[in-house]
Amino acid sequence: MCNLIKKEFNLKRDIVEVESGIFPLLGHYLSEEKLQLGKGTVTVYDAKVWKNYPTKAKLVDRYFDDRVQLPENSLLVGLFPCQATKSIIEKALKENLEFGIALCGCNHSNILSLSTLEYHRRLIEQLMGQISREKFLKIKYFPETCFGKAYQGLPIIVVKDKPKVKFFSLPFKTR
Numbered sequence: 001m002c003n004l005i006k007k008e009f010n011l012k013r014d015i016v017e018v019e020s021g022i023f024p025l026l027g028h029y030l031s032e033e034k035l036q037l038g039k040g041t042v043t044v045y046d047a048k049v050w051k052n053y054p055t056k057a058k059l060v061d062r063y064f065d066d067r068v069q070l071p072e073n074s075l076l077v078g079l080f081p082c083q084a085t086k087s088i089i090e091k092a093l094k095e096n097l098e099f100g101i102a103l104c105g106c107n108h109s110n111i112l113s114l115s116t117l118e119y120h121r122r123l124i125e126q127l128m129g130q131i132s133r134e135k136f137l138k139i140k141y142f143p144e145t146c147f148g149k150a151y152q153g154l155p156i157i158v159v160k161d162k163p164k165v166k167f168f169s170l171p172f173k174t175r
Contacts, residue, residue, distance in 0.1 A: 001079050001102050001156070002029040004140060008158050009098060012039045014071040017057070018064040019084035022050050026079045027057040041071075066091055073097070080104035085123070093130055098160045102142065105154055120155050127157065136162050 005011070011034060017027040027044035034040055035056060042057040045064040053059065064087055070076075076092050076099035078084060085101055085108065092099040107119040114122070124139065131137055137159050144152040 001026055001077075001100075002033070004156060004158075005030065005075075005077055005100055006033060008100065008138070008160060009075055011075075012037055014040045014074045015042045016064075016068075016070060016074050016076050017042065017044045018076060018078045018088050019046050019081040020044070020079045021046060022048050024049055024053060024055060024057060024059060026077065027059075028053070028055040030077070031055055031057040064088070064091075066094070070095060070097070075099065076101075078102065082106055083108055089127060089130075092159065093132075096132060096134070098135070100156065100158050102156045103154055105151070124155065124157065127159070131159055134162055135159050 015030055015034070017024060017030065020026055024044040024046065027042050031042040034042055043060060044057050045060045045062060045068065047061055047063045049059050049061050051059055051061055064084055066087070068091070074097055076088050076097055078088050078101040080102055081088060082104050085103065088099060088101055091097070103120055105116050107114050107116050109119050109122070128137055137157070140156040140158060142151045142154045142156060
């Protein structure tokens, strides 16, 4: 996931990892990358995070919700954030932020009869209708090599800014 984030996003800004568990591995790896870049911070929000985990990331032991104040242009990321998926998406849409979420294998809808695959499909379909025109959505999938067969094929949602169109002047006059 860290490699995907490095490939897809500009890391020269503040990064907020949300609800990735007791051991904030993603936040730790991202903070190591940020040390090399020398710009921005990594903050991890999780009510269960182990505060003594040896990392340069700032660890905040509380749940992530819409009251969390984020630095402007932050990048939101989540590695199997379960119920916090909805909070990440809502906050990113509200503040027009880029984000990347590796969806877990659970169904967090109120429709218990939905399969995980159908839940993911509906979540992504809903998100497609909510993102602004300045953003685009990419879906990647977890390879078996990351966490084994249990996570193979789970979607990773990437929402990022569309590239800016650059205008230029022609070196001659036009009619």
